Amino acid sequence: MTDDKVKRRLTTVLCADVYGYSRLMEADETGTLETLRRYRTAIARLVERHDGRIVNTWGDAVIAEFASVVEAVQCAVEIQQEISSQAADAPQASPMRFRIGINLGDVMVDGSDIYGDGVNIASRLQELAEPGGVVISSSVYDQVHNKLSVGFDCLGQRPLKNIAPLTSYRLTLGGQAAAQGSFPIEESATPSERTRAPRMDDRRELTSAPNVVSEWLAKLPRPLATALTVSAFLILINLFTGNKIWFHWPVAAILFGVVLRMVLGQRPESDSKTER
16 A cells, blocks of 8 residues: 655745746846846755755746755845845846745645645745845744844734735845845834844844943952942932932942942051051
8 A cells, every 4th residue: 555645844945036037038038047047056056055955946936945944044145145246246237136935834745846835935925025135934033033143124914815914024134124225114014013023233232231331340349349239229229219319328338438448458568567
């Protein structure tokens, strides 16, 4: 008896598609086909570098899968950078630009091909991306947002053809969309959809102030650093517990004691010894 059970696996699917391919073919069939072949060669090389494999190339699209979510996203960024670099070296009136969607999901396996919602969602996310951009699903975002030095803009829940709406994120590099320029979120988006997902750079900026204070206190003598910390704590307690100001007396006593201790501790050793 043959085993007809459908094989499934969890994988990361990358879908890349040429923006305005029909228009490009209409303007210059030969040149467009040559450019597409050149870019596909570059994409295949980058996919292999990141331990992925090309599943299919339907028309102007490229479907690839990766065992690692992080590798898939890194590959997508490098693909856009490589294509942008090649386009800059050979400027054209209508440059070819790809849109990329990435999804982590369950797929059905048939030989070397994969099918199912895991693939379809990646294809629909690609349609949300700007030319030269990358859009990922929330399942991908959960795995990579704290592992890569790129930013993420939350696009909220967008309607997808034949698929239930899902939350998606747009990759940003250096404050700009992962493309040749920055692309605004649609004006029809709700305020919650415009919410920017936390970036690694933003988190570093938020934590830089406490780090600066800690480093400054570390450079001070330990008694003085302790006194300043306790004084700040007393001031905060006073400010949040009532209108009457009382913190100045204990703070003054603490600081006076610390300063006196430091002054006496710095006296020459000969002065601190008593004659017998």
